[in-house]
Amino acid sequence: MIVGQPNRVTHILNMSVMNFSILILALVAGATILGFAFIRRDARRYSLALLSERTCPRCGVVYGAETANSAVLLKYRWRLAPTHSTADLNLSRENFLMTCPRCHEEFEFTMDAQLFVHPHVGILSFTKTATPMAPGLPEQNRAIIAAASASH
Numbered sequence: 001m002i003v004g005q006p007n008r009v010t011h012i013l014n015m016s017v018m019n020f021s022i023l024i025l026a027l028v029a030g031a032t033i034l035g036f037a038f039i040r041r042d043a044r045r046y047s048l049a050l051l052s053e054r055t056c057p058r059c060g061v062v063y064g065a066e067t068a069n070s071a072v073l074l075k076y077r078w079r080l081a082p083t084h085s086t087a088d089l090n091l092s093r094e095n096f097l098m099t100c101p102r103c104h105e106e107f108e109f110t111m112d113a114q115l116f117v118h119p120h121v122g123i124l125s126f127t128k129t130a131t132p133m134a135p136g137l138p139e140q141n142r143a144i145i146a147a148a149s150a151s152h
């Protein structure tokens, strides 16, 4: 019993150290994922702030914060022809779809607020998912857009 005791204690201790490490790792991983999600969310909001100042390519009206706030996030998965890359085709994984408040024409913009034009060569197929941007957070978006606009 006495001989066996320290082994059991060490065994239990080792297990708890391992469990503790796993717990810490899980917490760090969770915090990292959450951190990236926040960074990406802020990056998207920054893009919306830039887009609110862009003009409609068709009629020239300034989009404004309201239009930026109702932008639709488009996520792409591209399947490219063998000799092409996303870089040489200038493809983005995420774009914003903006609907003009005056002429109602829809245009797609990249995350750095450049007009996105679908390439006609190099793409075998693609899938696209559309998500309305931050539903339920209009006030927060407006505040960030206003702050970004004020800093210019």
Ligand SMILES: [Zn+2]
Pocket: 056, 057, 058, 059, 060, 061, 100, 101, 102, 103, 104, 105
């Ligand atoms: Zn327009």
